[in-house]
Amino acid sequence: MATLREIELRLKSVRNIQKITSTMKMIASAGLAKAQRSMNAAKVYGEANNEVFNQASDIKPEGKNLFLVISSDKGLCGGIHSSVTKATRKALTGHPESPLPGTTIDPETPIMVVGDKAKAQLSRSVADNLRLSFNQIGRDVPTFTDAASVADLIIQSGVEYDSVILVYNRFATAISYEPTALVINGEKALAESENFRAYEMEDDFTKDLAQFALANAIYSALVEGHASEISARRNAMDNASKNASDMITALQMQYNRGRQAAITNELVDIITGASAL
Template structure:
């Protein structure tokens, strides 16, 4: 009789010391799911708010882009009427990005385009200098092309870029003392509200403009060619800045839209998992109550 009582006590004890009952484990799991649901709902609210803000900014950026494209068209028309001779291989690359993230792969797009340009060794010299507008692409290119990176700019384009921003960048580039044969501006070209692609604008340097047959036909002072070169560079940078800004806002809107959808899917899965766990915990408690009542 004593042996039977002892065996019954041993069988009723938990299998391991400190092991929690099944109900306690279920409640802990439900608590974790509830906390995760709360955090995902908060993330969904943030992403939806950021999507609305990006949508508003995108409309403003598109209007500024349409006005800024006129500067780029004026540049292209100028160089068409005064084509320069074949330039050397030393090209100054100006990579246009931004300081902000959460906008998909828009920064890596211009970085990859710059790497592809450097891969064409028959057209670009290995020691060609690189200047970056924006901290995001700067961090990427500092790892990929550390020897070529000579200058970077930040705090440009936090709002809609202006021509004064582009003129300031152009002035710093021309007074930096960096030697180059021509300039290539790498930026994101706006295709539609959901797509963009990396593009390159080539700008002739002051020396190439002086040697151009179209300019040699007229007698001009040196200051005229210098001022025209600086103005055309500022025009090209401004056109690239406003178009890249529109692409950034569009990409951020799409990224926040996808993030909101993913958060909604995760909320549905977690809610289903929470309801199943809660139902299982209630069922276990009812089984314990019925078993206890039957034993009495």
């Protein structure tokens, strides 16, 4: 059984942890509002992409694919990173709960990762598929410049692909998120689209359109994933603070009972000694 001194030290430690988690919750709450504003602004880019690819609805995610997993370098945010890595593994193995139902993906499809956390998890299961990783993105609200840099490095990497499959956490509410896969078609797929061929165009626009659409999609996924991460961190810190409060209550009760027992034993010794005299 723990001594009163040990219980007192543990109480002090848990109280300090509660102060830290409460502070981190307040910081995350303040950052969530900023992240949501940026996410709403970035949705314009995503809507523009949707409008473009709605005109190419006959394109299927076939041929050579490339996975781009959107995560971050930070922890203490629940299962936000493991959700996208699990979704990626399910897509590669053809799991019934795959984010791309009805689509056959080559198990050896190359993977690129944004964020060290998801990279570390995927390195343990599909290390042979990893081709490139990006870090230091998401420390603050992601910008279009960050997304354009990622898209440029993907294009220059030399990895051949017909379409990029973005796997990221879609922001649902302030307390929930959902791993989502989004297919971004490449230059070849756009050029072969019958819907795009219906338009008469003097110049070949598909290369520039494919590159710009990829940057747009990455930007939209980055800011939505960032908002999901901040929301998950706030919820995780809130749960940690509540758990710390429960531990403090239990330890305080244990300390009070131990202290009361020690006082009772001392009184019994005093009364016994007085009776003997």
